[in-house]
Amino acid sequence: MTEVTWSASSSSGRSGDSDVVFVRRELKRKHPNITAKSQNNADQEDTEHGIHQLRSSLFETFSVTITMDQSLLSRLSPSHCCSYNTVKSWLPILSWLPKYNLKWLQMDVLAGLTVGLTAIPQALAYAAVADLPVQFGLYSAFMGGFIYTVLGTSKDVTLGPTAIMSLLCFSVVGGQPHRAVLLSLLCGLIQTTMALLRLGFLLDFISYPVIKGFTCAAAITIGFGQVKNILGLRDVPSEFVLQVYYTFAKIPEARVGDVVLGLVCLIVLLTLVFMKKTLPEDQAPTVSILARKLVWTLATMRNALVVIGASLIAYSLDGYGDDVFTITGKTAQGLPPFRPPPMSDTTANGTTVTFGEIVQDFGEGLAVIPFMGLLESIAIAKAFGSQNGYRIVANQTVNSQTGVCTPAGGIVTKLDLLPFGVTFFVSFWEVQYGIIAGIVVSGALLLYNTARPQIKKVDDDILLLELRSGLRFPAAEYLSNFIYTNALQAFPSRSVVLDCHHVSGIDYTVVNEIRDLQRQFKVQGVRLVFARLEASVLKVLLAADLQGLRHGDTVEDALQEALNLHSD
Numbered sequence: 001m002t003e004v005t006w007s008a009s010s011s012s013g014r015s016g017d018s019d020v021v022f023v024r025r026e027l028k029r030k031h032p033n034i035t036a037k038s039q040n041n042a043d044q045e046d047t048e049h050g051i052h053q054l055r056s057s058l059f060e061t062f063s064v065t066i067t068m069d070q071s072l073l074s075r076l077s078p079s080h081c082c083s084y085n086t087v088k089s090w091l092p093i094l095s096w097l098p099k100y101n102l103k104w105l106q107m108d109v110l111a112g113l114t115v116g117l118t119a120i121p122q123a124l125a126y127a128a129v130a131d132l133p134v135q136f137g138l139y140s141a142f143m144g145g146f147i148y149t150v151l152g153t154s155k156d157v158t159l160g161p162t163a164i165m166s167l168l169c170f171s172v173v174g175g176q177p178h179r180a181v182l183l184s185l186l187c188g189l190i191q192t193t194m195a196l197l198r199l200g201f202l203l204d205f206i207s208y209p210v211i212k213g214f215t216c217a218a219a220i221t222i223g224f225g226q227v228k229n230i231l232g233l234r235d236v237p238s239e240f241v242l243q244v245y246y247t248f249a250k251i252p253e254a255r256v257g258d259v260v261l262g263l264v265c266l267i268v269l270l271t272l273v274f275m276k277k278t279l280p281e282d283q284a285p286t287v288s289i290l291a292r293k294l295v296w297t298l299a300t301m302r303n304a305l306v307v308i309g310a311s312l313i314a315y316s317l318d319g320y321g322d323d324v325f326t327i328t329g330k331t332a333q334g335l336p337p338f339r340p341p342p343m344s345d346t347t348a349n350g351t352t353v354t355f356g357e358i359v360q361d362f363g364e365g366l367a368v369i370p371f372m373g374l375l376e377s378i379a380i381a382k383a384f385g386s387q388n389g390y391r392i393v394a395n396q397t398v399n400s401q402t403g404v405c406t407p408a409g410g411i412v413t414k415l416d417l418l419p420f421g422v423t424f425f426v427s428f429w430e431v432q433y434g435i436i437a438g439i440v441v442s443g444a445l446l447l448y449n450t451a452r453p454q455i456k457k458v459d460d461d462i463l464l465l466e467l468r469s470g471l472r473f474p475a476a477e478y479l480s481n482f483i484y485t486n487a488l489q490a491f492p493s494r495s496v497v498l499d500c501h502h503v504s505g506i507d508y509t510v511v512n513e514i515r516d517l518q519r520q521f522k523v524q525g526v527r528l529v530f531a532r533l534e535a536s537v538l539k540v541l542l543a544a545d546l547q548g549l550r551h552g553d554t555v556e557d558a559l560q561e562a563l564n565l566h567s568d
Helices: 008-012 017-030 036-040 044-076 084-090 093-099 102-129 134-151 163-173 177-196 200-205 208-225 227-231 240-249 256-277 289-300 302-319 355-362 365-388 414-427 431-451 473-488 508-524 535-543 555-567
Strands: 455-458 463-467 496-499 528-531 550-552
Touching: 084 093, 093 134, 102 134, 102 163, 102 302, 134 177, 163 177, 163 208, 163 365, 163 431, 177 200, 177 355, 177 365, 200 365, 200 431, 208 227, 208 240, 208 414, 208 431, 227 240, 227 256, 256 289, 256 302, 289 302, 355 365, 365 431, 414 431, 431 473, 455 473, 463 473, 473 496, 473 508, 496 555, 508 528, 508 535, 528 555, 550 555
Parallel strands: 463 496, 496 528, 528 550
Antiparallel strands: 455 463
């Protein structure tokens, strides 16, 4: 720590009696309850003690400031920015790659094959949800894993398309692959910018009821959207309400082959899930370990098995020229060329759509999709991290998979149901509007609680008010009116003790309201006394030079102070 010397005469230009006057003025300003006797008859020893205390206070403040400045400068120094620990925080692969071993490789290969066989059919389904060619689902599932290997902090998260992201993509660019690629690029840039600027805290303002309301609505929308595919119906609108109506209206047009194949696949999937959940323990004598592992493997790869089996059946019948099933048809082979997406578009009538117009068409999707992608991945990664004993970094985690629709009914309050309900029902109109509406409602509730703090009132000769929450500018007018109505409009007017034990900070607006209240209290011949002020709050009030400021260390001291004023 840098050594600092300080003296009253050299620092402030004061010496001798000037120091005494300076200290007395500071002590009087900072401690207004000091008696007249202690102010006028303080001996030289007390004054020197005051000088010593003031010097110590200023020295500690100056030292802390220097230490903080040095710490900040050290963090901004080139050596710190380029240190190995800093590089590891940006590239988590450097934390585990040096310790990688053969056993980990064997486990990763097994897990990779299992997850891959599950992710491939999921990616095909998610492409259908987004109304894109099926190969785009494979493209999105293929590339993300390589990037997350280097930058990811959760070993259990599979990076790729999700049901909710597919639904959001459909709502913004459904049926336009080139725009979907551009949307993905822009959303990735937005998420990267958020990571670089450490803006992960913004996700804290999206409440859990909003997430669950959207997830439940999305689950219903996505699930019902597949009914038309199982029935083999065509020309069904994408809007949810119209989709429900036309699906039931067109049931007579259902294709028998699609219905049979769809139901058989559902039965097989549910059966394999049930078998996996009901497997006996390893110690069970009636089932061999080999048979148990076989059932577990088949159940784990159930999605891939169903896709492969159904594809073989459809391929066999199609080869004989039987048009029994609705099939995807021919798809592009290989990987697409590695190049930036087109920054402009051309409509069917030859009109050119500029990049700015495309971004304008994306609208709120550019704000909703990056945030929801992060929320999905963080929720899943945190769940795995809690189970397996590691922590994830919110600023580095991107698209994963969705949670389930299970709001905990036992702990949901009425205020939770409001943003949940708004998000849930609006999402059936437009999914991105549902999220925005839920965030707006949650923000309004948060602001309302800030603007209307809970105040406990104890009526007596002296009115005792206890603030149960913080006190900031939105609550200033409400607090002023509450005190005026309950103290100054009463007959006779009463002094007020304001218990600020839960108040950790105040601002300029609150200080101005307090100044106005003190003026009105003085006119009525009563007083406003503060109790249990935090040091930071007291410092602000003292710096504001409020005339007649009174405060006590305890509620009892403040009440006694108010009683003394009444007796005077």
